[in-house]
Amino acid sequence: MRVTRAKNVHPASARSLRAAAARLRRGELVAFPTETVYGLGANALDEKAVAKIFAAKGRPPDNPIIVHVSDQKMLRKVARRVPARAKKLIARFWPGPLTLILSKKSLVPSLVTAGLDTVAVRMPQGLARDLVRLAAVPIAAPSANVSGRPSPTTAAHVAEDFPDVFVLDGGPTAHGLESTVVALEPHPVVLRQGAVTEEALRTLIPELRGGGGARPAARAAAPGSPAVSPGTKYTHYAPSRPLILFLRKSSLLSYFRRHPGALIFCPSRLSPLFPKQRILPLGDSPEEIARNLFAALRTRRRGTELLALAIPRRGIGRAVMDRLTRAATRIVP
Numbered sequence: 001m002r003v004t005r006a007k008n009v010h011p012a013s014a015r016s017l018r019a020a021a022a023r024l025r026r027g028e029l030v031a032f033p034t035e036t037v038y039g040l041g042a043n044a045l046d047e048k049a050v051a052k053i054f055a056a057k058g059r060p061p062d063n064p065i066i067v068h069v070s071d072q073k074m075l076r077k078v079a080r081r082v083p084a085r086a087k088k089l090i091a092r093f094w095p096g097p098l099t100l101i102l103s104k105k106s107l108v109p110s111l112v113t114a115g116l117d118t119v120a121v122r123m124p125q126g127l128a129r130d131l132v133r134l135a136a137v138p139i140a141a142p143s144a145n146v147s148g149r150p151s152p153t154t155a156a157h158v159a160e161d162f163p164d165v166f167v168l169d170g171g172p173t174a175h176g177l178e179s180t181v182v183a184l185e186p187h188p189v190v191l192r193q194g195a196v197t198e199e200a201l202r203t204l205i206p207e208l209r210g211g212g213g214a215r216p217a218a219r220a221a222a223p224g225s226p227a228v229s230p231g232t233k234y235t236h237y238a239p240s241r242p243l244i245l246f247l248r249k250s251s252l253l254s255y256f257r258r259h260p261g262a263l264i265f266c267p268s269r270l271s272p273l274f275p276k277q278r279i280l281p282l283g284d285s286p287e288e289i290a291r292n293l294f295a296a297l298r299t300r301r302r303g304t305e306l307l308a309l310a311i312p313r314r315g316i317g318r319a320v321m322d323r324l325t326r327a328a329t330r331i332v333p
């Protein structure tokens with residue numbers, strides 16, 4: 001069977017990368033794969049270009065965007081100061097799926113940072129880094145989904161949401177969920193759980209505060225609760241059907257007995273408990289589940305509703321549970 005590609009999807013090659021970089025330099029949008037999810041990029045120093053991201057995504061203007069850099073020199077262009085703790089994290093985790101909140105330089109348009117005096121920065125791996133290097137300007141890029149939809153982990157997901165945008169196709173992304181967002185001042189804190197685990201960060205910064213536990217609304221309401229990234233207060237990752245998150249296997253089993261038309265996301269090892277046509281296996285390790293989750297949230301398979309089972313909040317499991325909790329219409333103990 002011939003693989004049909006959407007008209008604006010371009011397999012990654014030296015040529016398509018150059019074409020993408022040229023577009024970015026002209027102030028146009030380009031979608032590209034990172035090691036986490038696909039990003040919708042624009043020249044971070046060009047306010048008009050960045051405005052196109054907000055318009056295309058329908059992104060609320062108070063939700064700031066991550067700036068992607070290819071090297072330390074580019075980092076110094078956008079960040080006023082790099083505190084000692086940030087230097088430690090950079091040495092270990094960059095290039096990689098870790099975003100740091102740093103004080104911003106005035107060169108960065110306030111549209112990028114939603115008026116904040118901080119800027120979120122990360123140095124991505126592989127193709128994304130090559131693209132930023134070729135474009136030779138820092139690239140502002142949120143996940144390449146329409147606001148509220150699941151983040152894209154393949155070029156086809158991007159084309160679904162943005163049929164008119166130039167997409168570089170680098171295949172499915174390695175981690176499948178977004179970077180971890182960390183603020184260092186006044187206290188080091190995780191603002192968004194992601195592909196770098198809290199455990200790994202604590203080997204360098206033992207005093208780091210965790211984050212991403214409760215539902216965003218509940219967290220925002222609790223006095224003295226940890227700071228949140230502005231974006232985390234919005235509805236996220238919403239699939240097109242109700243998604244129910246079960247905290248226990250027994251409650252999932254008993255619900256399914258009463259709703260046999262539902263589609264179940266669950267660890268592969270539990271697949272034998274359900275009819276084959278009602279199962280969407282996510283894999284078994286937390287890493288596999290992380291990689292497959294967003295594609296599952298976009299599934300077109302039949303099912304009256306989607307049922308998911310909680311996994312332990314450890315390692316990457318924290319980020320998986322954070323995304324599932326945000327996507328869920330209901331949580332059943």
Ligand code: TXA
Pocket residue numbers: 034036037038039040063064065066097099101113116118119120141142143144177178179180181191192228229230231232
């Ligand atoms: O893996 C990723 O981080 C992907 C790829 C494309 O790099 N990008 C991504 O961007 O997930 P986005 O826009 O979907 O999420 C960015 C998060 C939001 O929660 C936003 O509020 C937060 O980072 N953020 C951005 N700038 C910030 C700032 N100055 N202070 C606090 N949070 C910030």
Ligand code: MG
Pocket residue numbers: 142143151
């Ligand atoms: Mg996003």
